[in-house]
Amino acid sequence: MPTPRPSLPGDRRYDVVIVGAGYTGLWTAYYLKKAQPDLQVAILESEFAGFGASGRNGGWLSAEPPGQLRRYAAQHGWAAAVDFQQRMFTAVDEVIDVCAAEGIDADIQKDGLLHVATNRAQEKRLREHLPALRKAGWGPDDLIELTATETAQRIRLGGGLSSQFSPHCARIQPAKLASGLADVVERLGVDIFEQTRVTEIRPREAVTAQGTVTADYVIRATEGFTAQLKGAKRVWLPMNSSMVVTEPLPADVWGQIGWDSAELVGDGAHSFCYMQRTADGRIVLGGRGIPYRFGSRTDDGGNTHRVTQEQLRAVLRQYFPAAADAALDHAWSGVLGVPRDWCASVSVDHTTGLGWAGGYVGHGVTGTNLAGRTLRDLVLRRDTDLAQLPWVDRRVRGWEPEPARWIGVRSLYVAYRAADRQEFGGAPRTSPIARVADKISGR
Numbered sequence: 001m002p003t004p005r006p007s008l009p010g011d012r013r014y015d016v017v018i019v020g021a022g023y024t025g026l027w028t029a030y031y032l033k034k035a036q037p038d039l040q041v042a043i044l045e046s047e048f049a050g051f052g053a054s055g056r057n058g059g060w061l062s063a064e065p066p067g068q069l070r071r072y073a074a075q076h077g078w079a080a081a082v083d084f085q086q087r088m089f090t091a092v093d094e095v096i097d098v099c100a101a102e103g104i105d106a107d108i109q110k111d112g113l114l115h116v117a118t119n120r121a122q123e124k125r126l127r128e129h130l131p132a133l134r135k136a137g138w139g140p141d142d143l144i145e146l147t148a149t150e151t152a153q154r155i156r157l158g159g160g161l162s163s164q165f166s167p168h169c170a171r172i173q174p175a176k177l178a179s180g181l182a183d184v185v186e187r188l189g190v191d192i193f194e195q196t197r198v199t200e201i202r203p204r205e206a207v208t209a210q211g212t213v214t215a216d217y218v219i220r221a222t223e224g225f226t227a228q229l230k231g232a233k234r235v236w237l238p239m240n241s242s243m244v245v246t247e248p249l250p251a252d253v254w255g256q257i258g259w260d261s262a263e264l265v266g267d268g269a270h271s272f273c274y275m276q277r278t279a280d281g282r283i284v285l286g287g288r289g290i291p292y293r294f295g296s297r298t299d300d301g302g303n304t305h306r307v308t309q310e311q312l313r314a315v316l317r318q319y320f321p322a323a324a325d326a327a328l329d330h331a332w333s334g335v336l337g338v339p340r341d342w343c344a345s346v347s348v349d350h351t352t353g354l355g356w357a358g359g360y361v362g363h364g365v366t367g368t369n370l371a372g373r374t375l376r377d378l379v380l381r382r383d384t385d386l387a388q389l390p391w392v393d394r395r396v397r398g399w400e401p402e403p404a405r406w407i408g409v410r411s412l413y414v415a416y417r418a419a420d421r422q423e424f425g426g427a428p429r430t431s432p433i434a435r436v437a438d439k440i441s442g443r
């Protein structure tokens with residue numbers, strides 16, 4: 001754990017106070033200060049900058065949208081949805097450019113993203129999804145189909161078949177990005193108060209045990225932790241994701257795997273697995289783990305159940321036989337926020353001064369940057385294209401009360417795992433179990 005910054009010393013007054021020092025809070029502070037340097041901005045963080053998902057994600061700086069474009073299109077039309085997708089493409093480079101300009105070293109390497117089918121049903125599903133992606137703005141240069149042979153030239157994944165490649169993705173080291181960004185924001189004059197938990201957000205007030213911050217705008221940037229705040233229990237479901245990292249692998253193992261560049265890699269399973277090759281030659285591999293805890297409880301400091309570690313080890317063995325016996329140096333978990341309709345939103349209410357962004361459904365690394373710029377424009381009342389994006393001011397119904405929420409989410413993931421077993425067992429197409437689960441979950 002890094003040495004914490006000081007906590008809030010007592011009651012204070014700012015122009016803008018942001019709750020949460022993850023990427024959403026940090027990017028918002030960054031763009032606000034860049035746009036208006038005399039603006040008084042503070043961030044209140046319950047632990048330390050990057051404690052949440054921002055400091056422990058899979059490092060996919062990807063252009064995949066933080067929600068389903070067909071849902072945004074249903075309300076705002078396809079032109080707006082395609083524009084949103086274009087903004088996601090350019091946001092990847094925006095993050096890379098800011099890191100270069102501000103001297104943030106986050107092990108960034110833009111070698112693209114590979115979705116590899118690892119059984120026949122996944123392969124069929126990936127192909128069938130392609131027309132929808134084309135409609136959503138993924139042109140022939142944005143998403144390229146690779147044969148099994150072409151895929152194997154990039155990575156030899158156990159059971160790997162054909163794949164889809166996108167150049168719009170970079171590998172990052174997530175904690176380095178979060179801590180680097182926090183330092184930059186602080187240098188710009190933003191006050192970051194750590195170990196300062198906000199117990200209640202009210203119009204123009206953020207309340208903590210150390211004092212109350214009054215501000216013209218209070219921005220909630222607590223994504224997966226939002227359910228802990230008064231009145232927000234059912235807004236976003238805290239979905240768990242768990243990861244393991246191997247020891248650095250020797251050259252001969254990398255030679256067998258054939259993963260020479262830093263493409264981010266995912267499979268097409270329903271209980272999706274995501275991977276990266278780190279700058280120091282390790283494999284990081286993530287998956288769902290225990291999907292959800294009763295009452296929207298979040299993780300206990302990232303501790304990861306032994307069963308989950310064993311499940312991830314089994315996936316490592318399956319996909320990377322050459323690394324089957326590699327030591328796992330570390331395992332951790334985190335929470336991301338899932339809205340009931342699986343679509344992120346950004347909003348500022350000028351009447352109350354309350355704003356928020358989040359619910360990126362596991363695609364927040366790039367989405368938070370776009371959200372930060374959007375919040376800047378909303379707070380500063382700029383009438384820009386960003387302020388018109390289809391995720392702005394989106395209202396969605398909350399999740400079901402307990403125990404329905406817990407039973408529902410747990411059952412869904414039991415179903416997705418059963419569907420994956422059928423498909424790995426040789427089912428030629430998407431398991432009907434998964435189709436039913438998708439309908440129920442609204443995914």
Ligand SMILES: Cc1cc2nc3c(=O)[nH]c(=O)nc-3n(C[C@H](O)[C@H](O)[C@H](O)COP(=O)(O)OP(=O)(O)OC[C@H]3O[C@@H](n4cnc5c(N)ncnc54)[C@H](O)[C@@H]3O)c2cc1C
Pocket residue numbers: 019020021022023024025044045046047048049050051052053054055056057058059060061062196197198199221222223224225226228229240241242243274286333334335336337357358360361362363364365366367368
């Ligand atoms: C294991 C894992 C892997 C992921 N992999 C990827 C990936 O590869 N690519 C991708 O695009 N997305 C990924 N995501 C999602 C992505 O990391 C998140 O969507 C994104 O980081 C959210 O940023 P945030 O700032 O909104 O929230 P967070 O990073 O969670 O930050 C919220 C902050 O608020 C603080 N906080 C909470 N409550 C309070 C309070 N009451 N008072 C004060 N502070 C509070 C927390 O301590 C935390 O620091 C992953 C998520 C997880 C968990």
